[in-house]
Amino acid sequence: MPYKPQAEPTKSSYRADVKITDLGEKIGDPVSAAQFPKHILRFRNDRWDQTVGLSDLDQEEWLNHFGRFETLPDNLDPPLALRYHGHQFRNYNPDIGDGRGFLFAQLRDHENRLMDLATKGSGTTPWSRSGDGRLTLKGGVREILATEMLEALGVETSKTFSLVQTGEELERGDEPSPTRSAVMTRLSHSHIRFGTFQRIAAEQNEDLMHALIDYCLTHFYDGTKTDNPATELFQNVATKGAQLAASYMTAGFVHGVLNTDNINVTGESFDYGPWRFTPYWEPGFTAAYFDHEGLYCFGRQPEALHWNLAQLASALRLVCDSDPLVATLEAFPKSYGKAFTEHFCWRLGVESEGFDKDKPLVVAAEQALSLKTVTIDQFFLDWGKGTSTEAQGYDSDEFDLFAKEMAKRMPSRSSNHNYWQSDSPCSLHIEEVETIWEAIADNDDWQPLTRKVEAIRNMGKALRGL
Numbered sequence: 001m002p003y004k005p006q007a008e009p010t011k012s013s014y015r016a017d018v019k020i021t022d023l024g025e026k027i028g029d030p031v032s033a034a035q036f037p038k039h040i041l042r043f044r045n046d047r048w049d050q051t052v053g054l055s056d057l058d059q060e061e062w063l064n065h066f067g068r069f070e071t072l073p074d075n076l077d078p079p080l081a082l083r084y085h086g087h088q089f090r091n092y093n094p095d096i097g098d099g100r101g102f103l104f105a106q107l108r109d110h111e112n113r114l115m116d117l118a119t120k121g122s123g124t125t126p127w128s129r130s131g132d133g134r135l136t137l138k139g140g141v142r143e144i145l146a147t148e149m150l151e152a153l154g155v156e157t158s159k160t161f162s163l164v165q166t167g168e169e170l171e172r173g174d175e176p177s178p179t180r181s182a183v184m185t186r187l188s189h190s191h192i193r194f195g196t197f198q199r200i201a202a203e204q205n206e207d208l209m210h211a212l213i214d215y216c217l218t219h220f221y222d223g224t225k226t227d228n229p230a231t232e233l234f235q236n237v238a239t240k241g242a243q244l245a246a247s248y249m250t251a252g253f254v255h256g257v258l259n260t261d262n263i264n265v266t267g268e269s270f271d272y273g274p275w276r277f278t279p280y281w282e283p284g285f286t287a288a289y290f291d292h293e294g295l296y297c298f299g300r301q302p303e304a305l306h307w308n309l310a311q312l313a314s315a316l317r318l319v320c321d322s323d324p325l326v327a328t329l330e331a332f333p334k335s336y337g338k339a340f341t342e343h344f345c346w347r348l349g350v351e352s353e354g355f356d357k358d359k360p361l362v363v364a365a366e367q368a369l370s371l372k373t374v375t376i377d378q379f380f381l382d383w384g385k386g387t388s389t390e391a392q393g394y395d396s397d398e399f400d401l402f403a404k405e406m407a408k409r410m411p412s413r414s415s416n417h418n419y420w421q422s423d424s425p426c427s428l429h430i431e432e433v434e435t436i437w438e439a440i441a442d443n444d445d446w447q448p449l450t451r452k453v454e455a456i457r458n459m460g461k462a463l464r465g466l
Contacts, residue, residue, distance in 0.1 A: 002352040002412075003243075003342040005154040005464055012110035014053025016074040019106055019114060019219060023211055027196075028080030031102050032069075034123025034133065036183065038167025039067035042137075042446065043144055047457070048159045048187055051110040052117075066162040066185045069122065075105040081125035085202055086195030086261025087311055089295055094202060096195070096261055097127030100134065103191055114219040116191045117161060120271075121183040134170050137163075137180035138437050139273075141449060145436070146272040147186075148453050149428045152460030153251040154346060156244065158188040158270035174289075180441075189268050190220055194312045195261035201315035209319050220266050230320035231328070233265075238309050238328050239335060240267020245302040246339035250347050252278050252376040256287035258296045258304040260311050277428050281369035281376060302340075306332050347463065349384045350409035361405040368398040377425035384463075385420035413465030419458055426459040428452075 020027060041059060049055045057065070064070045071077040081098035088096075098118075102125060105117040120143075121135025140163040150157040162185040169178035192212070200209045213229050221236045244267045248255065255262075256274040264270055278285035283299025291297070296304055309332065313325040341358035344365065345351065352358055369379060374393035382394075383406065394403075419426070436452060439445040 003154070003339070003346045005346070006151075006156060007111070008464070008466070009047050009051045010110045011050040011055065012053055012108070014073070015108040016072065017106055017108050017114060018074075018076050019215070020076070020080065020103060023215055024208065026083070026205070026208060027212075028082040028098070028103065029126050030078040031081045031125045032078060032123075033102075033119070033183075036067065036164075036166035036168065036181075038165065039063045040165040040167070041067070041162075042140070042165050042182065043160065043163035043449075045159055045161050045187070048161060052107050052115060052187065062162070063164065067164040067166070067183065069104060069119070072105045072107075072117075075107070076103065079104050079119075081127055082191060082193075082196065083127070083199055084193050084195035084261055085199040086193065086259050087198075087308070088259045088261070089291075090307070092198075093261075094199070095127075095129065098125055099128040099131055100125070104185065113189055116188050117185055118188065118191050119183060119185050121166075121181065132170065134166075134168065134181050135184055136170055136172060136175070137165055137182040137440070138175065140182040140184045141437055141440065142275070142433060143184060143186075143272045144449070145428060145433060145452065145456075146275050148456045149277070150247075150251060150253060150269060152426075152456045152463065153247070153253075154343065154463065155247040155251055155253065156240075156266075156268045158186045158268060161185045161187040186270065188264065188270055190216075190264055190266045191270075192216060192265045193261050194263045194265065194308055194315075195259075196265075197312055197315040198260060201318045204318065206319055209316075213316075213319070216265050228320065228324065230316045231324040234309075234313060234316055234320075234325055235328050237265055237267065237312065238332055241305045241309055242302075242332055242335040243267060243339045243343075244269055245305040245336055246343045248301050249298075249340060250343045252281075252298070254278060254285060254287035254296070254298045255301065256291065256296055258301065258308065260308050263305070263308050276430050277376075279375045279377075279427075279429050280372040281366065282372065302336050306336075345409075346412070347380050347384075348406075348409075349411055349413045349415070349463075349465075350406070351412045353409075361402070361409070364398070364402040364405050368394075368396065368402045371396060371398060375425070375427065377427035381420075381422070381425040385415050413463075417462035417466070419462035426455050428456070 079102035081102045083097045085094045101119040109115045124133035144160045147160045166181045168181035171177045262271045274288040276287040285298040338355045341362045342352045344362045436448045439448045
């Protein structure tokens with residue numbers, strides 16, 4: 001069926017529901033938060049706090065829970081730093097885990113999904129190695145921007161739930177130091193990573209592997225339906241992985257660090273470090289300065305997700321035969337292609353008619369975008385509101401072909417929203433990110449960030465036809 005974005009958030013009651021402890025003590029380690037000298041609230045997600053029944057907290061109560069990390073009612077106590085391994089740039093690392101964060105709470109949302117509240121920058125854990133367990137304020141600001149933009153563009157993503165400035169000065173080798181510190185809380189549909197399975201496989205713990213598979217199927221995929229739960233889980237995760245890769249591409253997004261410890265078993269994108277949006281349809285565009293080989297460049301992200309799925313399959317072989325896992329892996333390219341054309345049609349605002357009929361439209365669009373005469377964001381704005389090929393940047397045979405394909409399509413959303421009246425798209429390239437941060441760093445001016453979040457959310461409503 002055609003792609004549909006996540007439903008708009010609605011208010012729900014607070015419903016604590018701790019399930020992670022059912023997996024036993026080997027899933028994570030009890031920890032406590034660092035004691036910070038200051039607690040200055042810089043961001044509170046007023047869209048998503050209501051979905052888990054926390055919108056009625058006043059500011060001091062909010063800071064108590066998301067700055068000082070006082071336990072939420074009937075919730076996880078103490079927090080857990082989760083254990084996992086992972087391939088980092090395809091090198092296996094058994095010495096990682098939650099090194100600067102922990103799972104703080106579990107609760108139900110407005111759709112009755114089991115949700116996690118987890119931290120970033122909350123202090124050291126047994127997995128910190130030589131790190132200080134802290135987060136820079138800039139890193140927190142960047143994560144707000146990434147999650148807001150991705151949500152608007154129809155990517156299933158964690159939500160930046162809270163950002164609290166903590167009054168410490170941090171030394172970092174890759175940005176001007178000392179720099180301000182912060183602690184962030186994210187809301188996610190699971191924090192179980194591919195690397196969680198990899199660790200259990202490395203330890204040859206079949207009982208825990210069976211328990212984790214059951215946990216994931218029960219709480220994220222509506223329970224088992226076959227006599228081979230591992231196969232069923234893998235099929236679900238592979239489908240979600242294809243959808244995630246497709247949405248990254250349509251958004252023009254480059255995650256930057258698609259290691260197996262950064263991939264969520266629910267297919268929800270999270271943990272944003274050196275991310276960027278590519279201005280043009282440029283397959284080799286790379287986000288991370290340290291990705292010298294372009295392993296995770298824009299055009300290789302579907303390949304990266306496919307490779308990561310192969311590592312998950314390898315871990316699941318502890319309790320499952322290879323053949324059904326291999327069959328699912330072999331089906332991934334087709335699954336990705338279908339997800340990509342559906343998501344592309346959604347962003348264009350036209351009805352998807354199935355892969356075979358959508359493919360000529362999407363191929364024509366890619367060929368036209370590859371000319372790099374117009375940015376990705378401008379392209380989707382102009383064609384989303386019905387711009388003709390006479391507009392600047394569209395005078396080419398490639399765009400003529402695309403226009404002919406578009407003429408065959410029916411619109412799938414209203415073009416009455418004020419966003420479609422604009423000549424300039426809402427984009428988020430690195431120059432604007434740096435400008436927003438400079439206002440904060442130089443003048444403690446948070447208005448550019450506030451205005452940008454408002455503009456992003458406005459675009460999101462337009463894309464959803466609201």
